[in-house]
Amino acid sequence: MNRLKVLVADDDPNVREILRLFFHSHQYDLLEARDGAEAVELVEREAPDIVILDVMMPVMDGFAACREILKKRDIPIIMLTAKDEEFDRVLGLELGADDYVTKPFSPRELMSRIKAIFRRMQRRPAAEEESRTALEYGELTIRPDRREVFAGGEKCVLRPKEFDLLAHLAKSPGTVFSREQLLEQVWGYDFYGDIRTVDVHIKKLREKLSPMKDAYIHTVWGVGYKFEAVTDDAASGD
Structure with missing residues (x-):
């Protein structure tokens, strides 16, 4: 080695x-x-x-x-x-x-x-081997196999942990995760940083996904965060 x-x-x-x-x-x-x-x-x-x-x-x-x-x-x-x-x-x-x-x-x-x-x-x-299927929600496409994200048709450049966090949330749309759960499941048990790390990464993700008209990552006050899937019907206003 x-x-x-x-x-x-x-x-x-x-x-x-x-x-x-x-x-x-x-x-x-x-x-x-x-x-x-x-x-x-x-x-x-x-x-x-x-x-x-x-x-x-x-x-x-x-x-x-x-x-x-x-x-x-x-x-x-x-x-x-x-x-x-x-x-x-x-x-x-x-x-x-x-x-x-x-x-x-x-x-x-x-x-x-x-x-x-x-x-x-x-x-x-x-972890990447667990999912080879693209996740598609309205204007957002996530490719776990290539670690790529397309927002509104444009490639979105994410840092590795930003991608991991987005993919984790998107794989369970509607599920509310506490900050502690996200630290444990995305960063791992051996992460030494504090809980505000999650908030910082959520903020950066929202900034990078902001060109899209649909919001995907939602704050559940007093609990944590969830990914809200946007269907084609919802995106078109039907």
Whole structure:
């Protein structure tokens, strides 16, 4: 099995040294960046398996680096955020980060987050085999086999977890899922993030599906969310 290549971007040399010693002792290859711009460059040149981005960095901060990296590659990203900074955590998730760790943290905790992300990624192909049939609801078409979504005839570009969430809801139209159920069933038991992760992804999905005249994802106040199927008759107003 190939050694996992981890890129850590943090302007604090002490943090990088601690992680360097820890990851090397656990047979991980570590790439180091001192700022966001250097992280973006290393992603292009070295193709790491996962990226750890500190939010507060010179030249280019972690948010900007996350945005630039995901324009070029679909790669897992964990954000390092200041303790109790909810805005940082939510913004990182909205930009497409997979998880976050608050400072101060232990290297063992960070490694656990990394392992959890890759366990979820390994489970994804098996889940995709469960459904090869396209889901069609009015203007919306979901192709689980190709992981493609077409909204109003146009291809809709979704992040992997956005697709997983939409497909999960669409496979059970009318069923109300609590946030806890969605975290458990879409993210998995080993997800470390908080429950607001679901709200952030629902918000992004609604934004990306907004060109369609029909709303598909509905909030059930006090409970969670459901997918409301739109039939051809309903879409035409009959």
